[in-house]
Amino acid sequence: MEIQTIKERLTLSQVLAHYGLKPDKHQRLHCPFHADKTPSMQVYYKTQTCYCFSSNCKTHGKAMDVIDFVMHKEGCTKHEAIEKCKQLAGVDVTITTPPSAAETLSRTAVLLRMFTYFKNAVYNSKPAQEYIAARGLDHARLEIGYNSGQFHHGTRKEEALIQSCLKVGLLSEHDRPGRTGEISYRPFAKHCIVFALRNQLNHITGLYFRSTLNDQDAKHFYLKDSIGLYPGYPADDVIKLIITESIIDAASLLQIKGITDQYSVLAAYGTNRLNDEMKAAITGLGELKEIVFAFDNDEAGNKAALKYKEELQILLPSVKFIKLLLPCKDVNETLTAHNEDVFISLLQDRTADFFLSTEKETESGAKLLIESSVDVSAVAEKKKLSEKDPPVSVLDTTHPHKLRYSADTAHYYVQGGLPKTTDHLKIMLVIESKATALKARNRVDLYEDKQVERLCKEVAEKLQLRKDLLEADLYRLTDLLETHIEKQLQQTSPEQPAIQVLTVKERNELESFARKPKLIKRLNELLGQTGIVGEDRNRIFLLVIAISHKMPETLHALIQGSSGSGKTRLLKQISDCMPKESVTKLTRLSDKVLYNFPEQYFMNRLLCLEDIDGLSEEAEFAFRELQSNGELNSATSIKLESGQITSGQKTVKGPIASLACTTRGEIYEDNMSRVFLIAVDESAEQTKRIIEYQNKKAAGLIDGQKENETKSFIQKFVRLLKPYSVINPFAGQLQLPEEAHKIRRLNDLLQSFIKMVTIINQYQRTRDERGRLITAIEDIETAVAVMLESIVLKVDELDGSLRQFYEQLKMYLQKQYGAKHQHVEFSLREVRQALKVSKTQAFRYAGDLVNLEYIRQSGGHINKGFTYKISYWDNYQALREKIKHNLDEQLKVIKSGTLRNASGTLEPA
Numbered sequence: 001m002e003i004q005t006i007k008e009r010l011t012l013s014q015v016l017a018h019y020g021l022k023p024d025k026h027q028r029l030h031c032p033f034h035a036d037k038t039p040s041m042q043v044y045y046k047t048q049t050c051y052c053f054s055s056n057c058k059t060h061g062k063a064m065d066v067i068d069f070v071m072h073k074e075g076c077t078k079h080e081a082i083e084k085c086k087q088l089a090g091v092d093v094t095i096t097t098p099p100s101a102a103e104t105l106s107r108t109a110v111l112l113r114m115f116t117y118f119k120n121a122v123y124n125s126k127p128a129q130e131y132i133a134a135r136g137l138d139h140a141r142l143e144i145g146y147n148s149g150q151f152h153h154g155t156r157k158e159e160a161l162i163q164s165c166l167k168v169g170l171l172s173e174h175d176r177p178g179r180t181g182e183i184s185y186r187p188f189a190k191h192c193i194v195f196a197l198r199n200q201l202n203h204i205t206g207l208y209f210r211s212t213l214n215d216q217d218a219k220h221f222y223l224k225d226s227i228g229l230y231p232g233y234p235a236d237d238v239i240k241l242i243i244t245e246s247i248i249d250a251a252s253l254l255q256i257k258g259i260t261d262q263y264s265v266l267a268a269y270g271t272n273r274l275n276d277e278m279k280a281a282i283t284g285l286g287e288l289k290e291i292v293f294a295f296d297n298d299e300a301g302n303k304a305a306l307k308y309k310e311e312l313q314i315l316l317p318s319v320k321f322i323k324l325l326l327p328c329k330d331v332n333e334t335l336t337a338h339n340e341d342v343f344i345s346l347l348q349d350r351t352a353d354f355f356l357s358t359e360k361e362t363e364s365g366a367k368l369l370i371e372s373s374v375d376v377s378a379v380a381e382k383k384k385l386s387e388k389d390p391p392v393s394v395l396d397t398t399h400p401h402k403l404r405y406s407a408d409t410a411h412y413y414v415q416g417g418l419p420k421t422t423d424h425l426k427i428m429l430v431i432e433s434k435a436t437a438l439k440a441r442n443r444v445d446l447y448e449d450k451q452v453e454r455l456c457k458e459v460a461e462k463l464q465l466r467k468d469l470l471e472a473d474l475y476r477l478t479d480l481l482e483t484h485i486e487k488q489l490q491q492t493s494p495e496q497p498a499i500q501v502l503t504v505k506e507r508n509e510l511e512s513f514a515r516k517p518k519l520i521k522r523l524n525e526l527l528g529q530t531g532i533v534g535e536d537r538n539r540i541f542l543l544v545i546a547i548s549h550k551m552p553e554t555l556h557a558l559i560q561g562s563s564g565s566g567k568t569r570l571l572k573q574i575s576d577c578m579p580k581e582s583v584t585k586l587t588r589l590s591d592k593v594l595y596n597f598p599e600q601y602f603m604n605r606l607l608c609l610e611d612i613d614g615l616s617e618e619a620e621f622a623f624r625e626l627q628s629n630g631e632l633n634s635a636t637s638i639k640l641e642s643g644q645i646t647s648g649q650k651t652v653k654g655p656i657a658s659l660a661c662t663t664r665g666e667i668y669e670d671n672m673s674r675v676f677l678i679a680v681d682e683s684a685e686q687t688k689r690i691i692e693y694q695n696k697k698a699a700g701l702i703d704g705q706k707e708n709e710t711k712s713f714i715q716k717f718v719r720l721l722k723p724y725s726v727i728n729p730f731a732g733q734l735q736l737p738e739e740a741h742k743i744r745r746l747n748d749l750l751q752s753f754i755k756m757v758t759i760i761n762q763y764q765r766t767r768d769e770r771g772r773l774i775t776a777i778e779d780i781e782t783a784v785a786v787m788l789e790s791i792v793l794k795v796d797e798l799d800g801s802l803r804q805f806y807e808q809l810k811m812y813l814q815k816q817y818g819a820k821h822q823h824v825e826f827s828l829r830e831v832r833q834a835l836k837v838s839k840t841q842a843f844r845y846a847g848d849l850v851n852l853e854y855i856r857q858s859g860g861h862i863n864k865g866f867t868y869k870i871s872y873w874d875n876y877q878a879l880r881e882k883i884k885h886n887l888d889e890q891l892k893v894i895k896s897g898t899l900r901n902a903s904g905t906l907e908p909a
Helices: 002-009 012-018 067-076 078-089 107-122 126-134 157-168 247-254 276-283 299-315 330-336 343-347 354-362 376-387 449-463 467-491 504-514 520-531 536-550 567-575 616-627 682-698 705-721 741-761 775-795 800-820 828-835 839-851 876-900
Strands: 041-044 049-054 145-147 172-175 185-187 192-198 204-211 220-222 240-244 264-267 290-294 318-324 402-404 410-415 424-432 439-445 556-559 585-586 605-609 631-639 645-653 656-662 676-679 854-863 865-870
Touching: 002 067, 002 078, 002 107, 012 078, 012 107, 041 585, 049 645, 067 078, 078 264, 107 126, 107 145, 107 157, 107 204, 157 172, 204 247, 247 264, 247 330, 264 276, 264 504, 276 299, 290 299, 330 343, 343 865, 402 467, 410 656, 424 449, 439 449, 449 467, 504 520, 504 656, 504 705, 520 536, 520 705, 520 741, 536 556, 536 567, 536 605, 536 656, 536 676, 536 705, 536 741, 536 775, 556 567, 567 585, 567 605, 567 656, 616 631, 676 775, 676 800, 741 775, 775 865, 775 876, 800 828, 800 839, 800 865, 828 839, 828 865, 839 854
Parallel strands: 240 264, 240 290, 290 318, 556 656, 556 676, 585 605, 605 656
Antiparallel strands: 041 049, 145 192, 172 185, 192 204, 204 220, 402 410, 410 424, 424 439, 631 645, 854 865
């Protein structure tokens, strides 16, 4: 029974997800057990098996269940695979004897088995998938099943399961026998999606069914004797709790990360079923501070919210109660009509006004505020209008997600907000007859005259209104909405990813981390845990530059490397550690695209360009100006309402921080003086490190989830940092080498980088009387150590990738030819074979070195190939050591001067 129990509790989809495998829309995937260019493995969710059709596969000819799959994937014995499956199932599976025909399974066992079956059935039912998608739900993220009513047909031999289903109510005996005379069964809640209810031990103790058929009178069903909560009991440390009116509403919120990160969600089973079990679970939450009722905007929902608030307030006197004002009838309808961000906005704007207003009227002896089926926002608006009616032609924007316009003909409501652009005016429009209070709801683009005309015709027939008056009202409403949108666009920037607010617990953990010694080193170690292999100095260098996007004075980096050297991957990995709302990643730029962004879009933003080699001169100039001046200004033509064309000015504001990649760093003369130059490591040792990482990743020895968690931690740390002004008392005591390329700008870059190191260490630095952070000696030492290679590159006339090639070439000649290495002739074929570079790279490097007079042609022929000799054998390592020694000596002097300062302050003696 042990193996059978595992198969019942562990689904194939769970196993595939554990190994990071996701079938395509045809339920096929690349077989993980052989080299597979095209998907050859078919997944059968109905039988919980998979089969590889390739004859090259070691598993060919046998369908695999979950245990077989794990056994082949882990390369282990069947016993070890069973143990692994126990862990994946998350339950303690013990060996038991098979039940006899007279025995039945326990209620929790049969519900767990059947809900697992129902979840798998979703993958085999297109109608179920379509219904779930139509409700705005994602069955891949939520636990949703589907009951097709066929589950008992294949269980004739499992009499215990049949009897168990009869006992819990999933089956009932049919009054008519089957064709062969045997007992036939009628399934409960056929053609319904299924949700599990769980007890305090997280065991399934009940099932809820929602019909997918529109012609069915009863829409939802609870299995008999069902107890438990959906989605389960809230955790003990919950601070904020959202209570929805229905399970569908709760499921709608559970798939929104911005909500689940800060709130726990619990479903009431309707307006009259916030039962004793739910109340006991809620009142047992010792850390609870706030309850938000996300009930329907109708009479029943509003009364229920007020009723439950009064009941719970007696038990929880210190808890704050909120009624969420939804723009549509309920949570699920709001989700399907709008995007997820509307809930984040509604929760940010939540207040207790609803409960305060109802309590005030109740205490005064007046009738309860909720008198009809009008939603709560309409009631609030009616109260305002009774005190002072706004002019008929005015658009009421009191509620941002439910705009109101009243005319003599009808009331008009725009639900859920307005589009963010001016090229269309698609809205959810509710038209309410003043005479009958009947409503018509439609989605319409007010810029499409034919749509408006057709809508007016249909609404006129439905609400018994005049079509011409409706058209006149909608044209007036269109003008008002245009004006409102233009005003919003002038005041706001484009829609950005929601900014994640740090919780108190997260902030405390991050501040504790920020106060630890050697913080920059700790951040570098975290970067290594995100999957950045090697590049120890470059990765922390780039992270500091990327973080500068939050500051008034930003930094920029140009990552140099040959094709396929990993420069783009390094850029992507660093940008992934930045908050998503602050990053823009672009593959290419058209000539004038940067001039066309909204004015404030790039303010304190990190701009990442994967390859700037293909930029046109116009695009390169715009990018350079945005880096240097922090602003783009362009003259443009403007068409006035009269039709006259006149001139105007368009501005795009920064500042930006930027990361960009290139293979030809030496051609960007203007850019090189504005940015830090960073050369990726193209050594053989780095190649070995990358291959070792790739192999471990493929073998499942590296936890991808852990890497993502580390990235998320760094993102939160960046959100914690605040932009301070910085003063460096030692700024005048550190001199760069005179040989450096454009030393004025390099010195400015160094001082800016030191400030950024100080900013990152802000929880360990003192501030002066004006609130400015004061740089410590440790900040300068860290900055110089991290920047050293970039400073050397500024001194060197060879760019990063060319310098690495030249050093490898000299090392090869020394090793191959010994004492004669400076005078030996070599061919490019010999070099590219020895150094393992491509023909294109070898010719490009050779051409550059010839132009710079480091090597020269010494013989050969164009048809047979040239030979070369080194004409300038420089000592790059000696130059590097000279610069490093010079900077180290200066730091020693600065430190000794600080130690002699009797005042004990950070200012130099």
